[in-house]
Amino acid sequence: MSERHVNPEDPDLYALGALDGEEKQAYEAHVRGCVLCAAELAAARERVALLGLAADPEAPGPKVKERLMRRVRREAGGGAPWEQRDARAGRKESPILAGWGWLTPALALTTVFFAAVAGWMGVQDARDLQRLHGVEGQLAQAQQHSFEIARTATETENLLGMPGTVRVGLKPMPGMPDGRVGVLYNAKMGMVTCAGWLPAPPAQKNYQLWLMPMKGKPMSLRVFKGEWNEPMMMKVPVGMEAKAFAVTVEPMGGMPWPTGPMVMQGAGE
Amino acid sequence: MTAPHQQAPDAALVEQMTAGDESALAALYDRYSGVLYGLLLRILKDTHAAEEVLQDLFMQLWRTASRFDANRGSMTAWLMVMARNRAISRLRRGGRHAVADDPEGFLLESAPDPANLEDEAARRQLAGRLRAAMASLPGEQREALELAYFEGMTQTEIAERTGAPLGTVKSRVRAALQSLKQHFDERTARQSGRS
Numbered sequence A: 001m002s003e004r005h006v007n008p009e010d011p012d013l014y015a016l017g018a019l020d021g022e023e024k025q026a027y028e029a030h031v032r033g034c035v036l037c038a039a040e041l042a043a044a045r046e047r048v049a050l051l052g053l054a055a056d057p058e059a060p061g062p063k064v065k066e067r068l069m070r071r072v073r074r075e076a077g078g079g080a081p082w083e084q085r086d087a088r089a090g091r092k093e094s095p096i097l098a099g100w101g102w103l104t105p106a107l108a109l110t111t112v113f114f115a116a117v118a119g120w121m122g123v124q125d126a127r128d129l130q131r132l133h134g135v136e137g138q139l140a141q142a143q144q145h146s147f148e149i150a151r152t153a154t155e156t157e158n159l160l161g162m163p164g165t166v167r168v169g170l171k172p173m174p175g176m177p178d179g180r181v182g183v184l185y186n187a188k189m190g191m192v193t194c195a196g197w198l199p200a201p202p203a204q205k206n207y208q209l210w211l212m213p214m215k216g217k218p219m220s221l222r223v224f225k226g227e228w229n230e231p232m233m234m235k236v237p238v239g240m241e242a243k244a245f246a247v248t249v250e251p252m253g254g255m256p257w258p259t260g261p262m263v264m265q266g267a268g269e
Numbered sequence B: 001m002t003a004p005h006q007q008a009p010d011a012a013l014v015e016q017m018t019a020g021d022e023s024a025l026a027a028l029y030d031r032y033s034g035v036l037y038g039l040l041l042r043i044l045k046d047t048h049a050a051e052e053v054l055q056d057l058f059m060q061l062w063r064t065a066s067r068f069d070a071n072r073g074s075m076t077a078w079l080m081v082m083a084r085n086r087a088i089s090r091l092r093r094g095g096r097h098a099v100a101d102d103p104e105g106f107l108l109e110s111a112p113d114p115a116n117l118e119d120e121a122a123r124r125q126l127a128g129r130l131r132a133a134m135a136s137l138p139g140e141q142r143e144a145l146e147l148a149y150f151e152g153m154t155q156t157e158i159a160e161r162t163g164a165p166l167g168t169v170k171s172r173v174r175a176a177l178q179s180l181k182q183h184f185d186e187r188t189a190r191q192s193g194r195s
Helices: A010-016 A021-032 A035-054 A062-077 A081-089 A101-161 B003-007 B010-018 B022-044 B047-067 B075-093 B120-135 B139-151 B155-162 B166-194
Strands: A166-172 A180-186 A191-197 A205-213 A219-224 A232-235 A242-251 A262-266
Touching: A010 A021, A010 A035, A010 B166, A021 A035, A035 B022, A035 B075, A035 B120, A035 B139, A035 B166, A062 B022, A062 B047, A166 A242, A180 A205, A180 A242, A180 A262, A191 A219, A219 A232, B010 B022, B010 B047, B022 B047, B022 B075, B022 B120, B022 B139, B047 B075, B075 B139, B120 B139, B120 B166, B139 B155, B139 B166, B155 B166
Parallel strands: none
Antiparallel strands: A166 A180, A166 A262, A180 A191, A191 A232, A205 A219, A205 A242, A242 A262
């Protein structure tokens, strides 16, 4: 992993939004490939968020809640606000106006004006809502992602604390692209976790991570593309001792055994 | 707020909201509007703007209730992040709409809440400790941290605003965060000791 790993304040600085420029880029690049730092960032986000509690609490005016509940009821029961405005703007002329023909051009002009205003407001609201829905989707995805990261992080921490766990840092083979792949492995528990990144593989190819056992054939652990942001915990047969771990370039979908060039390799420390 | 709602955990209220129960939203509003409005006022320094953002925030909570899983992150932190992002976004753009389309800000990857901050007493206690911890920071450190948190400034922007060298600003922000982190760590350790 990069040297950014060693700065213990980076997660908090990043969560605070205080990092910028190269520091920010370096940190983001590191976190993408480091399970432990991703977990630390999750904790930092919580810590930093709660700093807002240091602001003096203040009760908003009662009308804010009233307005909010009105908006909620309107949206829940009567369709979206802009639809109601459009409906109002587009309603037919009241019979009471019949016979007031001289008013028609003025009313028509006024109606067009208000319809245009209502329409514009509707478009604005619709855009906002659309954008909000986009953000909601991102948030849901982020929640799911954070849950997975947190779960993997917990499992990783457990794995780190177990006797017999070995760390393996894979190194690029000569002439192969630079990348970072780390593996934590415990043969007695039959568990492996890994994270890392590599540049994009050649067209129609993927990378494949292998466990090279002391005895027997290599075991496929994971098929991945270059940008590999999501850590994963994998189970392997209990007691399977690893001689080394390796990454090869294979056809899309992976192969049952290594066939392509080896790009990275590493053995336990 | 009705008595059952007063005691209900956030997760239960979110579930009720999903089923269309408006009173659950009202309960969450009663629970969190004070701290959120305080934060919004501190950032925006404008009651009208703060009220508008607060209302938008709870509207979003109402609309996204079905997608929110309180088990995957704390409601307190989520709301604080959303409030801060929206307020800072509004502050910086000065526009009518406070919706932050900064995806980074919304990608809250929150760890599970270590404390039961749904309880107002616990929240007050933590808030009191935080204020004390911030008050105990040296003036320059506190200023740097407040500019970052409440005005959304990066270290470079803080250096420009205060006229201090960038390296000095970095040291100040880092030292301030370290002190506060220590405070949090001690708090977590105390809680672990109790449980």
